[in-house]
Amino acid sequence: MQNFTFYNPTRILFGKGKIAGIADEIPAGSRVLMTYGGGSIRTNGVYDQVMAALAGFTVFEFGGIEANPRFETLMRAVERCREDSIDFLLAVGGGSVIDGTKFIAAARYHEGDAWALLSEQAPIKRALPLASVLTLPATGSEMNAGGVITREATHEKLPFRSPLLYPRFSVLDPSTTFTLPLRQVANGVVDAFTHTVEQYLTYPVNAPLQDRFAEGLLQTLIEEGPKALAQLDDYDARANVMWCATLALNGLIGAGVPQDWTTHMIGHELTALHGLDHAQTLAIVLPGTLRRRRVAKRDKLVQYGRRVWGIDATDEEVVIDQAIERTRHFFESMNVKTRLSDYGIGREAIPPLLEGLERHGMIRLGGHADVTPDISREILELCA
Amino acid sequence: MQNFTFYNPTRILFGKGKIAGIADEIPAGSRVLMTYGGGSIRTNGVYDQVMAALAGFTVFEFGGIEANPRFETLMRAVERCREDSIDFLLAVGGGSVIDGTKFIAAARYHEGDAWALLSEQAPIKRALPLASVLTLPATGSEMNAGGVITREATHEKLPFRSPLLYPRFSVLDPSTTFTLPLRQVANGVVDAFTHTVEQYLTYPVNAPLQDRFAEGLLQTLIEEGPKALAQLDDYDARANVMWCATLALNGLIGAGVPQDWTTHMIGHELTALHGLDHAQTLAIVLPGTLRRRRVAKRDKLVQYGRRVWGIDATDEEVVIDQAIERTRHFFESMNVKTRLSDYGIGREAIPPLLEGLERHGMIRLGGHADVTPDISREILELCA
Structure with missing residues (x-):
């Protein structure tokens, strides 16, 4: 730890x-x-x-x-x-x-x-x-x-x-929250989910309690998020999502472990330049980040696939592939689209996004500051 | 919730x-x-x-x-x-x-x-x-x-x-903590474990995040406790136990859920009258409490057995039996004995303990205040 x-x-x-x-x-x-x-x-x-x-x-x-x-x-x-x-x-x-x-x-x-x-x-x-x-x-x-x-x-x-x-x-x-537009309910679940992932899906530092708290948040959001969308006045579903969202970013699960806010930092540029909802940018960028960084995040991606999604394949590459696809599918099931093209944004948008990152000093992202501008570009290309 | x-x-x-x-x-x-x-x-x-x-x-x-x-x-x-x-x-x-x-x-x-x-x-x-x-x-x-x-x-x-x-x-x-006597290390693990159980093993109120946090604490203590005993200077094991013990009783896992401090309240009387270590009293009383209260705690006992101990028996009664025995075995494996007789305390000690509870106003224990003095007596008899 x-x-x-x-x-x-x-x-x-x-x-x-x-x-x-x-x-x-x-x-x-x-x-x-x-x-x-x-x-x-x-x-x-x-x-x-x-x-x-x-x-x-x-x-x-x-x-x-x-x-x-x-x-x-x-x-x-x-x-x-x-x-x-x-x-x-x-x-x-x-x-x-x-x-x-x-x-x-x-x-x-x-x-x-x-x-x-x-x-x-x-x-x-x-x-x-x-x-x-x-x-x-x-x-x-x-x-x-x-x-x-x-x-x-x-x-x-x-x-x-x-x-x-x-x-x-x-x-x-x-x-x-009963009267919230469903888009905002869904966005909130995606936001809380991604906050948790960015403090969990890094590399192991022998902090099993923090891992289990993060996994508990993810599993609860996966279970309760769809219920909160399905029935407007399901008090317990709304309560569970609400408490998850608070505990996902109050410092608790990030204490004592590395963090990697690559997805958020790239996402902020997407909102600034294209006006997308914050959660939409996360739903787009997170799968791309995990695909591009599957080697650096290998151990935690396997743990995530097995523990959060219950994937029991023996081949770890398969576990990782499925874990990333299940993540994307979860966001889509919450009616949040996961590709730049879904929002009418083409590859020509990538260079200005990279310029924005550079202008804001976001030239070394990731838990080891190892996400260079080239890697950010490759992440965005995987989001197309 | x-x-x-x-x-x-x-x-x-x-x-x-x-x-x-x-x-x-x-x-x-x-x-x-x-x-x-x-x-x-x-x-x-x-x-x-x-x-x-x-x-x-x-x-x-x-x-x-x-x-x-x-x-x-x-x-x-x-x-x-x-x-x-x-x-x-x-x-x-x-x-x-x-x-x-x-x-x-x-x-x-x-x-x-x-x-x-x-x-x-x-x-x-x-x-x-x-x-x-x-x-x-x-x-x-x-x-x-x-x-x-x-x-x-x-x-x-x-x-x-x-x-x-x-x-x-x-x-x-x-x-x-490297220089602690092993008895104190073991006592600490038992204490933190029991704090968690007393906020978790009650009855369901649709609070899945709190349940998962509690389960994460219990699983981590089960994994890390023996490591902390086995090697005096295992920094990570000591760190993980230390953070578990703090989060087991800082208000977090008990927020929004019922609590049942029966084991602690009966345990306090044992320490007051017989001078046992606090954790020794918990190791004695918790298995007795769970056995006596297996009907009232049925749903959570089954969840505890399946999720924390990974017991996959289909018969829920078997799951509960095994969960209680695994709990006792865990305490014993940490070198904390789990029966009154192990400490030279006989059944004649039970009436004075009940009188102590009554004198201290502890006549209605449990999450529903349904643990009467008769039930406390039956719990203590199961601890003999």
């Missing part, structure tokens, strides 16, 4: 009816800015539940945070925080709203151009306290300290993180 | 060499009381490592905290905290030292007889900040907010907990 530090102070309030309890978690007298996205929370009852729970506070609102939240939008919220002397941020929505709210929290006290928090990873010295009411299980942002922000003007999508950005609390009420 | 709240702010510093980093985690200028047990840390190098790391602080010492830490001993440390104006506690040792230090932290600010924190569960309103350097993986105390204290004078052993008692940080350096 590798050395590690694990720290995660976010309080999780899980279950039906838990929104009502948030007033106890926010400092009395706070001026709260409630942030949200396109307004679906106004029609599904979540807005009303949150407002009722916040009755004792001075509440402001900032709606309209997009999927792949934009720097330009968020800087308007930062201005609002300054003007209205906000001292607590409550994100109500999915990963985009929570990521965006983390950026607002950090940018609020940043002097100078806040883009430096992303482009230069300028240190975050102070942040507004924030919390979340999660309505879309997917990114894990509700229980981690990072986020990803897109700059519309330059088609860039960049990550940031700081221990100051852990949500103080996050409410996970599975019943808030 | 059941509703739950999960919160655990303890920072884990895991791996070889991590003790050196503790100075960064303690507030500058702190007056630190270092607490420890029988002095083994003076001979295995841990004392020197801790003292070197604390060079910038004013450090006091309180040694001699016993296994099953005693109220009488701990109250002397509370006096020391007041006299020396201690403002940070650093427990260096195993679960007994950490549990005892949590009690010191709580009792420091308690007005009146601190025994009320145990006997009446008097509210803990304030506590000294504490942290730990773990040298014996077993109880999980390094990453939770509870403890168990024994009163010598009255042979009582009682639990307490408060969110104020999470360690600020805990160092888990597996190499500190």
Whole structure:
């Protein structure tokens, strides 16, 4: 096992009816800015539940945070925080709203151009306290300290993180997900699945507990994901997917093991240049990454095939082939297409994607920093 | 899945060499009381490592905290905290030292007889900040907010907990365990195993992720426990056991599922009256509990037998029989005996044990509070 530090102070309030309890978690007298996205929370009852729970506070609102939240939008919220002397941020929505709210929290006290928090990873010295009411299980942002922000003007999508950005609390009420579009439910399962894979499918370091936790997440997503798609109000399926998505990226399964975020980094370029859903990019890139990297990831690919998919072929090459195809089939069965061509993107799109990776310093990806630009190109060619 | 709240702010510093980093985690200028047990840390190098790391602080010492830490001993440390104006506690040792230090932290600010924190569960309103350097993986105390204290004078052993008692940080350096007596290594594995079972072997509530995490812990302990016994300096085996023991009782696997602490509660009486090691009491009582409760726990016992032990018999009764026997055999293979008679305790000891349970309010144990005193008696008879 590798050395590690694990720290995660976010309080999780899980279950039906838990929104009502948030007033106890926010400092009395706070001026709260409630942030949200396109307004679906106004029609599904979540807005009303949150407002009722916040009755004792001075509440402001900032709606309209997009999927792949934009720097330009968020800087308007930062201005609002300054003007209205906000001292607590409550994100109500999915990963985009929570990521965006983390950026607002950090940018609020940043002097100078806040883009430096992303482009230069300028240190975050102070942040507004924030919390979340999660309505879309997917990114894990509700229980981690990072986020990803897109700059519309330059088609860039960049990550940031700081221990100051852990949500103080996050409410996970599975019943808030009953009204989600099925595309978002499916995307969330693919996202959580890929988060798990990128912390698991690397190389062995004798960390059997982390392996089994990751395998447990994958097996549960494989079982529960289709149930969550099949019946809108299956509370337990939604609850199980929701808890999986949170634990897939809260630091636990990645503690003490190597990680390989190749698929995510390439995927971010696809979203930045072509506007694909984040999960769509993962469903495209992950099978290509696993095919191209089957030698480097051999031991873990065999373990993945045998333990997660129950493939009992004796020939390890067959196990690997089947494991990758089962992964692709799982994504397709969740109605998320897995090839660039499915989204009308041809091979001519590959060079600009590689240029984007290079511009963002993503020239050595992988658990051993051994994914060169040439290998990234070959991965993308396998995604065609 | 059941509703739950999960919160655990303890920072884990895991791996070889991590003790050196503790100075960064303690507030500058702190007056630190270092607490420890029988002095083994003076001979295995841990004392020197801790003292070197604390060079910038004013450090006091309180040694001699016993296994099953005693109220009488701990109250002397509370006096020391007041006299020396201690403002940070650093427990260096195993679960007994950490549990005892949590009690010191709580009792420091308690007005009146601190025994009320145990006997009446008097509210803990304030506590000294504490942290730990773990040298014996077993109880999980390094990453939770509870403890168990024994009163010598009255042979009582009682639990307490408060969110104020999470360690600020805990160092888990597996190499500190190389010099442990094998009996303590084995006890730790049995303790962690039983903690996991008591949050897993109840009844199904459609929480497949929690089930798989628990099964992953049990399988890893079954694999790694014997390795840790067989070779004293097998770093990875010690690391895997250590991380299992922490995650077995940090709130994670118990979130959203029923729990049944029957075995622990009966075991505490055995320690209080007969002085057995905590893990010895668990090794005795768990098989008896599972046998007596095989109907109430039927579904999970079958799942446990099939998934954890790989028992493929079609007859579920056979699966359950074998699962219980494999559990007993595992404890015996770790050199922890599993019957009262192995420790020279006869059936005449059972009535006083039941009286102890009753005196401590433990008259309705189990996940459904359905373990009556009669059932506790039958469990103990099966342990003879």
